[in-house]
Amino acid sequence: MQIITISPRGFGANTYAITEDNKTAIVIDPAQPRVESELIKRGLTVTHVLLTHCHFDHVGGVSALQQSGARVLCSAAEKKLIGTEADLFAMFGAPREHYSVDETFADNEEKT
Secondary structure (H helix, E strand, C coil): CEEEEECCCCCCCCEEEEECCCCEEEEECCCCCHHHHHHHHCCCEEEEEECCCCCHHHHCCHHHHHHCCCEEEEEHHHHCCCCCHHHCHHHHCCCCCCCCCCEEECCCCCCC
């Protein structure tokens, strides 16, 4: 298993991509749209996006990855906050990109 860290340009959270086969990846908190191109350069296709929370500096690249076919997952509690003031887009004047959650998960839940 390989873990790739993609540091943001400017303000944003680190993004992490996990791959086992060097072809597909799961991405955690894609902070910026450029995450997709960084992974394409590495020959990786993103299958899933996992969100730790919906703050703008963690989700800026979700829309681009979802449009490319990645499924988006987050906790059920966090899903309720997406698109609300809790995401802090308005507070920081960040442009809002639309994305939706395909599936939710709960603490200690295992998926196959």
